[in-house]
Amino acid sequence: MSSKNKSEEIRNKNDLFEIEKEKIYLDKKDKENLSYAEKRHKENTATFNTIMTIIKLPYILGYKLPKTIISKITFKSTREAQQKEIARLKRLNDSKERARNSNVLKELEFIEAFKNIGFKDKLNKYPVFNGLEIIGDRETISFKSNLSLTEWISKKEQLETVLNTNIVSVRQGENKQIVDLDTTKNKLPKLLNWDDDYLINDGIFPIGKDIFGNIVKFEFIYIANILVGGAPRGGKTKLFQLLSYQILKTGGKLIIAEFKGVDYQKFENKCQVINDHQELLKALKDLRKEMEKRKKLFRNVGAENIDDYNQKTGSNLKRYYLLIDELGEAMEIVNPDLDKKTKDNIEKDIAELCKSGARLYSAFGIHFVFGTQRPDVRVIEGQTRDQFIGRICFKAVKNTSNIVLESDIASNLNSDDKGRAYIKIGADYKEVQVFLFNDDMLKNLKNKKLTKNDLKIVGAEKENTFDEKEIETIDIDID
Numbered sequence: 001m002s003s004k005n006k007s008e009e010i011r012n013k014n015d016l017f018e019i020e021k022e023k024i025y026l027d028k029k030d031k032e033n034l035s036y037a038e039k040r041h042k043e044n045t046a047t048f049n050t051i052m053t054i055i056k057l058p059y060i061l062g063y064k065l066p067k068t069i070i071s072k073i074t075f076k077s078t079r080e081a082q083q084k085e086i087a088r089l090k091r092l093n094d095s096k097e098r099a100r101n102s103n104v105l106k107e108l109e110f111i112e113a114f115k116n117i118g119f120k121d122k123l124n125k126y127p128v129f130n131g132l133e134i135i136g137d138r139e140t141i142s143f144k145s146n147l148s149l150t151e152w153i154s155k156k157e158q159l160e161t162v163l164n165t166n167i168v169s170v171r172q173g174e175n176k177q178i179v180d181l182d183t184t185k186n187k188l189p190k191l192l193n194w195d196d197d198y199l200i201n202d203g204i205f206p207i208g209k210d211i212f213g214n215i216v217k218f219e220f221i222y223i224a225n226i227l228v229g230g231a232p233r234g235g236k237t238k239l240f241q242l243l244s245y246q247i248l249k250t251g252g253k254l255i256i257a258e259f260k261g262v263d264y265q266k267f268e269n270k271c272q273v274i275n276d277h278q279e280l281l282k283a284l285k286d287l288r289k290e291m292e293k294r295k296k297l298f299r300n301v302g303a304e305n306i307d308d309y310n311q312k313t314g315s316n317l318k319r320y321y322l323l324i325d326e327l328g329e330a331m332e333i334v335n336p337d338l339d340k341k342t343k344d345n346i347e348k349d350i351a352e353l354c355k356s357g358a359r360l361y362s363a364f365g366i367h368f369v370f371g372t373q374r375p376d377v378r379v380i381e382g383q384t385r386d387q388f389i390g391r392i393c394f395k396a397v398k399n400t401s402n403i404v405l406e407s408d409i410a411s412n413l414n415s416d417d418k419g420r421a422y423i424k425i426g427a428d429y430k431e432v433q434v435f436l437f438n439d440d441m442l443k444n445l446k447n448k449k450l451t452k453n454d455l456k457i458v459g460a461e462k463e464n465t466f467d468e469k470e471i472e473t474i475d476i477d478i479d
């Protein structure tokens, strides 16, 4: 290549460079364009923000601002502190409750209580806490020991004091060593008035309430006969009157025997009221006849008992009840006009008929309710007594309570608590407040139809000879 050619070439490159240079560097105009665009963008953003602020203004003024102000003036921080304190106290309470219910603490508490009253077995061991179950108002505390159920029951009063609760029932637990105590802080009322709203049906008689306010009833279909024990003034006669009223009100047939001759005067025109031993003997014989009559009826239709018979035949055969208030007086005649032999015979016959009646009549719907303050063998012998499944005892001496309830539990009752009694249910006992019956309610009952018996002349012995008249039967039904 020549040198001229070479310089030519260089010059051309410089030109080319000049030309290309225009394309690489921004010129003044480009710079102006950029800054203009940037400025526009800033302006647009500002406008957008302003619009957004204007749009948000109601939210800020209507909600955010007032919320901040209100929070401030309503002690938000104080409230938060309080909430924290509540949560802390709750945790504290829970843990204390857990501690209280923990077996360790309970065990110590109970051993302390048993020590106080020296309640221990022959090896000087105190009962051991075995568990606690709480259902509503009832706390069932379970203990393991070598003490018998009877020992627990006889200490009931003292246990109630040291455990600071009411023991409602003492039951054998899952084995012979375990005893369950049903306890409650509830109290029995001192007085419960009878009200006709409690009435149920013939044969099912509400007599009072237990400590939980449940109605306690006597159901003759299960208990056959009732033995009522208790020292004078406890409430036996009032209970007899309550039962008498319910029997009559529900259409049952009632014979009352009472030898004082004063307690049932108001019943005299409502049912048969007996004040005389020969009359009682006659009534017992009449009941035997009624039983024989019913036996035939039942056999005809293959019925096993009165309810079965009524169901099978669609009839409404009524139950009979013989109530003897103060059985001791029924079993021992004090009458200077009768010679010893006659007295002995009547006494023997009454005892015999009571014995067979208690055993045989109840299936036929003929029931006995006997009351006594001393239910020993001279008054009612063991075999006869066994036929009285219903047992209730008001405040009584130990001996009476033991015979009626097979426990001295009723001797612990307070003699000021009138109408307060224990009933026996299987091997268990229930304290009840018996409804107080008001004589005025007798006006709600119809008067009885007069029978020959009512026209009897006092002293006309012939009228009283046995086997003459029969009591009303199913043929001559109630009013």
Ligand SMILES: Nc1ncnc2c1ncn2[C@@H]1O[C@H](COP(=O)(O)OP(=O)(O)O)[C@@H](O)[C@H]1O
Pocket (backbone or CB within 6 Å): 190, 191, 192, 230, 231, 232, 233, 234, 235, 236, 237, 238, 239, 394, 418, 419, 420, 433, 434, 435, 436, 437
């Ligand atoms: N269920 C009762 N509720 C309240 N008081 C009663 C109740 N039963 C009896 N009383 C009171 O006790 C007294 C004696 O009762 P009562 O039935 O005559 O005893 P008892 O026949 O056992 O000797 C009654 O006059 C009455 O004031």
Ligand SMILES: [Mg+2]
Pocket (backbone or CB within 6 Å): 233, 236, 237, 238, 325
């Ligand atoms: Mg009485």
